[in-house]
Amino acid sequence: MLDSDHATLTPLPLLRIIDSTPVLVAYIDAQERYQFNNKTYEEWFGKSRTSLTGKHLKTLLGTKTYQIVRPYVRAALKGNKVTYESTVPYKEDETRDIQGVYIPDIAPSGKVRGFISVVRDITEQKRVEHVLQFLTEASRVLASSLDYKTTLRRVAHLAVPKIADWCVVTIAEPNSPNEQLALAHVDPKKLKLARELQRRYPSDPKQKRGIHQVMRTGKSEVLNDIPDQLLVAAAHDAHHLKLIRQLALKSYMIVPLKGTRRSLGAITFISAESGRKYGKQDLLMAEELASHAALAIENARLYTSATQALQDRETFLSIASHELKTPITSMKVYAQILGKLLRGNPDPKISQYLRKINDQVDKQTKLIEDLLNISKIQVGKFKFEVKEFDLWQLIVETVEALQATTDHRIVIQGKPAGKIKGDKDRIGQVIINLLTNAIKYSPDAQEIIVAVSATPRQATVAVRDFGIGIAKKNLKNIFNRFYQVGNSQQKTYPGLGIGLYVSAEIIERHHGRIWVTSRQGKGSTFSFSLPRPTAKKPIKHRRK
């Protein structure tokens, strides 16, 4: 079967097959002269193939292309199979991407008699590759930063000359005129001309085609070939027409940047000197890019407004805390004056009540401080004043101050851990937070233990209570913001639930570590460690 099939194929149909492939096939002898060309050569060069036989490569290809292929020709004639890709001039002012394969024809004696040349036009394939490469790169750029103006400018510059000779990005800002974010072209002289054109002949927003129309309707516009009459129609006057003709615009497409609620702008791609003509495929690519860009713009704007909202809240809370503290300040002064005036009064209730007023004022002050602190943490304004201080001394002072306010016995164990570098007041705040928690969550216990230990690298403080403890499932959330054991319905303990969050933030900002071990019904131990000034590397964080 096969044999009989083969028989019918030779010799004439084989030539027909070679002729009908869209690939340039030729046989070139050792003197670099064509001995055979397939029919495709006729289409490519516009010459009959018989006229090519015996011609030197240089004669047909021209000096420029010959220079490009010469090294590959030499290699093939040395007996090597060569594969290469290159861009060569085509017809008058175009270029083509080609892939060439040269297969040497070697005689039994070992002498190279010539080579078979198979050259494929890969312009379209290259174009798709370029487009994909551009899309990938552009998407990466768009995702790289929240500064969408800069990223869009970079995308416009990426587009030329790979995708377009001109790329224009126009952004519609709410309540302000459109802003031309980028105008890109490889040639600065042409850029100058384009700017001049834009300045002298601004485009009419009422035009039925072009950028304004695309932004109004949200529909893309593509023109495969810009006819001269379009330029004539668009020109304001003869000088204007002369200038636009100088730009030699060939084809264009405009794609809208569509936001969720309104138009965000448009991207314009124009081809000129490259001779590129935009079609359906190009438009799909451009629309794809525009949807990425629109998303990037919206994300960036959302981020900016969210950051601004946090900032506004911080400012508000800062003012509010000041205002809230003002009446508290005079309240506290009067409570203390009363205390002084009523000192020695035989009714023990009086001093007890005054102390309660004082305590409540202090509690209120702390709540206001907590509110402000958490807001500061979120906008990155939580400031530290770093100095060396004695940790042991700080613990002793803090415990003494708190001991006066509680019936629990606070016991300090261990020994001085030396100096620590950090913000003494903030670390003190952490110790107070842990101790007040310990008091709060062990209402039926008598004792709280503060254990201090040290290694050459770090100092560790552990605050242990014998209270209600924390269920295992709650342990991992304990340092999260607004987290309180139990839910809001069954909330039994006062406070905003931010003490541990603030504490964790303080310790981590000191390159330390904070953690908890607990057993429900038995009590909890909250510990933190801080690097000692001699330690070189910070302790690794564990909180996630």
Add this chain to the structure above:
Amino acid sequence: MYMPKKILVIDDDMDILEALKELLEIFGYAVVATPRAEAALQTVEKYQPDVLLLDVLLSGNDGRVITQELRQHKSTRQLPIILISAHPSAAQSAYASGADEFVAKPFDMDTLLGTIEKHLTNNTSKKKTR
């Protein structure tokens, strides 16, 4: 003859001003309290206080700026200045402006009185040594 120590209080909140005046008078000080901070130097020169209690955030003024100005003048260079504020975070800049002390609002009576006393004794014993 016993002369009570003089304290000048500048705070734009009238309630706090009044409360502070009451408190300090109970403890035997002669108190001049004013919400007006514009002519702080003249006020200080007029009343010659032994200690100045000065709010940081004043309407249209800043206690830290006033402190800096007072430190420029010979007559007020050594005046003990205690800056007070409801923003504990103002402590660092308060000291940087040349204040002797910073006390956060709401104040603890013993802390405030202790701080005032410390500077009254300092000022009498170490006069003109700054």
